[in-house]
Amino acid sequence: MDAAPDPDAESPPPRPPGAEPPWWPGARPADELADAAPAVVDWAVRYLEGVGERPVLSEVAPGWVRDQLPAHAPEEPEAWDAILSDLDRVVVPGTTHWQSPRWFGYFQANSSAPAVLAEAIIATLGTQGMLWQTGPACTEVETLIMDWLAELLGLPDRFRSDGPGGGVIQDSASSSTLVATLAARDRARAAGARLDDLVAYTSVDAHSSVEKGLRVAGLLADQLRSVPVDGARAMRPDALAEAVAADVAAGRTPFLVVATVGTTSTHGLDPLGPVGDVARAHGAWFHVDAAHAGAAALLPELRWIHDGLEAADSYVMDPHKWLFTAMECSALFVADAAPLADALSITPEYLRNAATGSGQVVDYRDWQVPLGRRFRALKLWAVIRRFGAEGLRAAVRGHIALAADLEARLAADARFVLPVPRPLNLVCFAHVAGDEASEALLGALNATGRVFCSHTRIDGRYLLRVSVGQTATGPADLDELWALVDRLAPPA
Amino acid sequence: MDAAPDPDAESPPPRPPGAEPPWWPGARPADELADAAPAVVDWAVRYLEGVGERPVLSEVAPGWVRDQLPAHAPEEPEAWDAILSDLDRVVVPGTTHWQSPRWFGYFQANSSAPAVLAEAIIATLGTQGMLWQTGPACTEVETLIMDWLAELLGLPDRFRSDGPGGGVIQDSASSSTLVATLAARDRARAAGARLDDLVAYTSVDAHSSVEKGLRVAGLLADQLRSVPVDGARAMRPDALAEAVAADVAAGRTPFLVVATVGTTSTHGLDPLGPVGDVARAHGAWFHVDAAHAGAAALLPELRWIHDGLEAADSYVMDPHKWLFTAMECSALFVADAAPLADALSITPEYLRNAATGSGQVVDYRDWQVPLGRRFRALKLWAVIRRFGAEGLRAAVRGHIALAADLEARLAADARFVLPVPRPLNLVCFAHVAGDEASEALLGALNATGRVFCSHTRIDGRYLLRVSVGQTATGPADLDELWALVDRLAPPA
Structure with a gap:
């Protein structure tokens, strides 16, 4: 079909009788997939084989990537060879390699072969699982896998799907915390509170997504209390209780308390x-953010990090951070899903269907902000099955052992100080000579291109952060990091 | 490393000298990818080859999928063969096949081979592009591809990145509209308006995401005006002007007007x-939702659907709907990004970096609700390059021609009535005998398993909807749909 029909014509255009696709490029997706996949897989395998030898932090200057590429879209189809060539020529040099085995920055966002392959399957199925009806497997596998995950992490029974609550996959912990915030807000409003009188509480070290979620929900900056922490950077419950009491005395409504398991x-x-x-005593929603650290609860010996979780209304941990599932896969658990649906459900006529009407199914669109949703559960399902529970535990246990080893080396060296505890896989340290030496050390480390670490400030003090949890990170990678730290740090 | 080290021990655990990965399953992602990919690709190719022969709407009962699967996660790793076998045994029967060439329901969420392969590449790179620094290519390719897309669609220059605005990829149109709503809300508040006094306007036929976005933003149901439409279901500007005038007279603040190009x-x-x-006269933010229909502006002869877009503050269209890019890829364009950052930017210490500090780069986390972000632009880039602009136009033009053809057949048959115009690829019709006949016809069509169509109600009247835009949909698929309609519809 070379000549384009005129869609504005009153009578239909003549059609070639029995014409079949392809009548436009790309209309034979199975053939194109079969033809192009081997080269793409080869590229991906080569990338993963070599990623450890690349500068972890991209060395390109602002604007370089764009300058390498055409300013306009091509009129004619291009071959996959051209795309893969541009990946090597432009994208790889322009990439900060989160999948490097010597990625120690921020937190993990680790991927794995099962996650990569599952993403291809997800896009092949192309499910839009807004309703149970539009994706029964998308919905039911998600419910099941969230139950698997709750069991693997030893979460309280209230987060299993056989009660009024259960788990749901969001794109990010930011979105999970936002959804909890919206449920809390609307529950409080339904109980008669005014939006302006609502107050939320979290520690001074809580993730910025707590503040962002409140802002999205319509609250102002003065409706969030930043509760002080103790020397181990844990929220002080006495200070929380005081802040809540003061607000109650002033006629305000404490509606949300966010605790963190593993601050950023x-x-x-x-x-x-x-x-x-404290939250329960005042009827506030209790949300727990374990986005990164929650994965440690795979290990029975570390399950104590969740002590007290039984009282939580909602809980988030991200399999896409330290559980090999690749962005985006944030697991939100709620004790009761009704407040989520109260806050988020709107049903126009075109979404009505018999399954929803029967009340026998879950429509996860009512548990999230977007209407559309991908079959993300398939990715987590593939990861858990390919690793096995023992494999996941071994990986997380191994990362923590490597972090403990680094901590011991730093502690045994007079040049370094470790101002905060290391409960899990994140090591924070400073140079004893002060902030300038610490900042210079970080700069020197990252400038080698062999590692990427990041920083924070605690009580004004500059700390280097080493987060150990990349999929392929092993002892040799920590040895190399330590050798660089040892070489680049000035004397005490 | 068989014996798990005790992470709480004071001295580091003994380590096997020179030990390398794999010290846990999955720690050699390159090897696993190379080993497993061929079977996964074969599975995907087989799925796409056969998807047209499967019942489009899944026929499983609620609970069936879950009942087929183990209640607990496996302790030991499972082979990919077992996963692929479960896909065939459980997932495929439990899937409503959005990628069937005879998917005519709701809107498209079409995928394609370039999208499938790009998803695998995205997860391989595993970029978390929250900051320019954490993904220079992720950021700059996105800026570039949004400019490509703006040019392909003939969007006004104000949406190009060389001014104060530009494009950004969100997960969904719901999120895009939410972000616009938040920017509008906070701009109005910064100008002195009270949240309670804000009023938004959209047509009675607007997507439910407009109402959901307002709710998320903290507004109540009575702060949204549903503006009446004319016989072609287009918003009546006179009615909008009247509603705005009434609110202004009552001391309220019109802050947001959402127009739709192609209602659901x-x-x-x-x-x-x-x-x-009307929006401009009152200083309200003007957002345009062309989530599905915007793709039609690829065709010069249909670019008139965007007439008047020059006045918009923001515009959304979804390449993941009718542009072969697979979920999730929603393109949001803004004339000025500053109000987005004003509403959404929070910078904790651990995200500070030299590139951001220089002001030379864009950090897209400030343009969205989540902090984390995938390299979604790579997917759209691959699709545009593999189809080429001409290929994209041919596909969209072809879909519209097929819809026009179906419309002509319906119009020529006395049993059917077409109560609303068909400007693009969506055909709405009813049986002349009334709602009962129409609803029965939809049920009968979908029960064949050969097609899936959906429905809506307009002024109380039940209409069947046929949306034509699946990647592999061709003339034979529409012939089959028509044959079924012809056979199953009762006489007039």
Whole structure:
């Protein structure tokens, strides 16, 4: 079909009888997939084989990537060879390699072969699982896998799907915390509180997504209390109780308390039991953010990090951070899904269907902000099955052992100080000579291209952060990091 | 490393000298990818080859999928063969096949081979592009591809990145509209308006995401005006002007007007020029939702659907709907990014870096709700390059021609009535005998398993909807749909 029909014509255009696709490029997806996949897989295998030898932090200057590429879209189809060639020529040099075995920055966002392959399957199925009806498997596998995950992490029974609550996959912990915030807000409003009188509480070290979620929800900056922490950077329940009491006395409504298991800066662990007690005493929603650290609860010996979680209304941990599942896969668990649906459900006529009407199914669109949703559960399912529970535990246990080893080396060296505890896989340290030496050390480390570490400030002090949890990170990678630290750090 | 080290021990655990990965399953991602990919690709090719022969709407009962699968995660790793076997045994029967060439329901969420392969590349790179520094290519390719897309669609220059605005990829149109809503809300508040006094306007046929976005943003149901439409289901600017005037007279603040190009129900086309005039006259943010229909602007002969877009503050269209890019890829364009950053930017210490500090780069985390972000632009880049601009136009033009052809057959048959215009690729029709006959016809069509169509109601009347835009849909698929309609519809 070379000549384009005129869609504005009153009578239909003549059609070639029996014409079949392809009548436009790309209309035979199976053939194109079969033809192009081997070269793409080869590229991906080569990338993963070589990623450890590349500068971890991209060395390109602002604007370089764009300058390498055509300013306009091509009129004619291009071959996959051209795309793969541009990946090597432009994208790889322009990439900060989160999948390097010597990625120690921020947190993990680790991927794995099962995640890569599952993403291809997800896009092949192309499911849009907004309703149970539009994706029964997308919906039911998600419910099941969230139950698997709850069991693997030893979460309280209230987060299993056989009660009024259950788990749901969001794109990010930011979105998970936002959804909890919206449910809390609307529950409080339904109980008669005014939006302007609502107050939320979290520690000074909580993730910025807590503040962002409140802002999205319509609250102003003065409706968030930043609760002080103790020397281990854990929220002080006494200070929380005081802040809540002061607000209640002033006629305000405490509606949300967010505790963190593993803060971004230092892996501070808020005491969930006492914090939850305060929340419960005032009818506030209790949300627990374990986005990164929650994966450690795979290990029975570390399950204590969740002590007190029984009182939580909602809990988030991200399999896409330290559980090999690749972005985006954030697991939100709620004790009761009704407040989510109260806050988020709107049903126009075109979405009505018999399955929804029967009340026998879950429509996950009512548990999230977007209407559309991908079959993300398939990715987590593939990862858990390919690793096995023992494999996941071995990996996480191994990362923590490597972090403990680095910590011991730093502690045994007079040049370094470790101002905060290391409960899990994040090591924070400073040079004893002060901030300038610490900042210079970080710069020197990252400038080698062999590692990437990041930083934070605690009580004004500059700390280097080493987060150990990349999929392929092993002892040799930590040895190399330590050798660089040893060589580049000035004397005490 | 068989014996798990004790991470709480004071001295580091003994380590096997020179030990290398794999010290846990999956730690050699390159090897696993090379080993497993051929079977996964074969599975995907087989799925796409056969998807047209499967019942489009899944026929499983609620609970069936879950009942087929183990209640607990496996302890030991499972082979890919077992996973692929479960896909065939459980997932495929439990899937409603959005990628079937005879998918005519709701809207498209079409995928393609370039999208599938790009998803695998995205997860291989595993980029978390929250900051320019954490993904220079992720950021700059996105800026470039949004400019490509703006040019392909003939969007106004104000949406190009060389001014104060530009494009950004969100997960969904719901999120795009939410972000616009938040920017509008905070701009109005910064100008002194109270949240309670804000009022938004959209047509009675607007997508539910407009109402959901307002709810998320903290507004209540009575702060949204549903503006009446004309016979073609287009928003009536006179009615909008009246509603705005009444609110202004009552001391309220019109802060947001959302117009739709191609409503979900019937592809109603709001008149952007007159609607935008009303918005501008009152200083309200003007957002345009062309989530599905925007792709039609690829065709010069249909670019008039965007007439008046020059006045818009923001515009969304979804390449993951009718542009072969697979979920999730929603393109949001703004004339000025500053209000987005004002609403959404929070910078904790651990995200500070020299590139951001220089002001020379874009950090797209400030343009969205989540902090983390995938390299989604790579997917759209691959699709545009593999199809070429001409290929994209041919596909969209072909879909519209098929819809026009179906419309002509329906119009020529006395049993059917077409109560609303068909400007693009969505055909709405009813049986002349009334709602019962129409609803029965839809049920009978879908029960064949050969097609899936959906429905809506307009002024109380039940209409069947046929949306034509699947990647592999061709003339034979429409012939089959027509044959079924012809056979299953009762006489007039």
